[in-house]
Amino acid sequence: MRAPIAVFDSGVGGLTVVGALRRELPAEAIVYLGDTARVPYGGKSQKTIERYSEEIASMMVSEGAKMVVVACNTASALALAHLRDVLPVPVEGVIDPGVRAAIAATKSGHVAVIGTKATVGSGAYERGLRAACPDIRVTSIACPLLVPLIEEGMFEDEVTDAVLRRYLSPLRETDADTIVLGCTHYPLVAEAIGKALGYELALVDSAANCASAVARRLASEGLLAGDGEGSLDLGFTDPPDRFLGVAGRALGLATAPAAIRAVPPLGS
């Protein structure tokens, strides 16, 4: 059996990363774990998110994963450095790839970032963008209601439109020409975001950029699977509700029945 790539998220949003990985690396075995028993991570503290992330990633590595992908912006923002310290395999998140794509896309030098409170509050995108390009200008906007709206399947809905217009209105008076979707759920409302803005911005989808970074990392480490057919196994810490079907359809993922798994606490 080929060693899998472990992908985890606080819930089902990370399936956007799985969709991108399946397209980019069809020969890989992918094991996904969504921590639906403790979702959402956005809003919780760094210490708690580090603990949850380590519990899950350690379990997946002990089960043979050759690489860990943190398919959650909140955990990437708050726990990636910690995971890189404690895990013996390569770890990739969704932030650095999004940062690189935004730098490549912007012409005005002004980038907008939207995400959960925890992601925006962490300043991780801002730090990454400034490290890559010291004179870049960044406008970060926390959008705490977007995940609940998306999980309700309200992709095309006047309430979602009204909430987006409010969140995005500060951008209208700026010359930001690029917007980073700093949450794995957000690609599902990319169209509504465009409509709420009312003008063109380059949308940076962290999921797609993360998948490319994973491919490059596996290649450079000599860890790519050979030919043959890959696979996808889904697990959750609590039965995912109907959003799994919504996301699966929206992403064109053929999803097998999902396993329900417990995550042991650290040190047990």
Add this chain to the structure above:
Amino acid sequence: MRAPIAVFDSGVGGLTVVGALRRELPAEAIVYLGDTARVPYGGKSQKTIERYSEEIASMMVSEGAKMVVVACNTASALALAHLRDVLPVPVEGVIDPGVRAAIAATKSGHVAVIGTKATVGSGAYERGLRAACPDIRVTSIACPLLVPLIEEGMFEDEVTDAVLRRYLSPLRETDADTIVLGCTHYPLVAEAIGKALGYELALVDSAANCASAVARRLASEGLLAGDGEGSLDLGFTDPPDRFLGVAGRALGLATAPAAIRAVPPLGS
């Protein structure tokens, strides 16, 4: 030191119950634990909610609590029977008291219940109402976006109004004359609910009715504190965000600095 009443909730919403208990039982010591590291419970499975509830309640009983109050509709709906099986002290929830108040309030015999997906999906209010009054008619409506909106402090907001109008519109064509606020957060938008309905309904606030039930139970068990001044200790499993301040002010609770605590897994 007087033995405390232990009150727990998935987050900060249960503070509405604490507010009611402080008014009704000013001499009691109250210890509150909000499981903000795993919030929300609504949407998660019965098994997971039973486990979380037992972990918290067992810890509070082992620390001397004379009674446990489940200040969370989801946990009351899904875990109360289990807690009564495993705990050596009286346990009260928010559902039965709300049921009794609704039965007393309705004249048309048609009661509406609003709550999280998990509470409504559990059918707990419906079962309780029918057990108390077999020919009662019940219309239950899940309102999954209300908690996120309330936690954003959007008590008076056109987005909240629009969401409420949509959730409550099925009631307009009925003769329901009583509405049970089946979530401890909802008293904070009682006014917006009235506005969205556009006509009078009796609002049943589970928090106030729960506090009265706790007082009766303590009296019947001979467990009431004597005279003197009560106290309130707040704990959370993750630092509560600004909603704690919003709720504290809205409820007139003078809140001491909150402790951050870990909840040990069962059997440890």
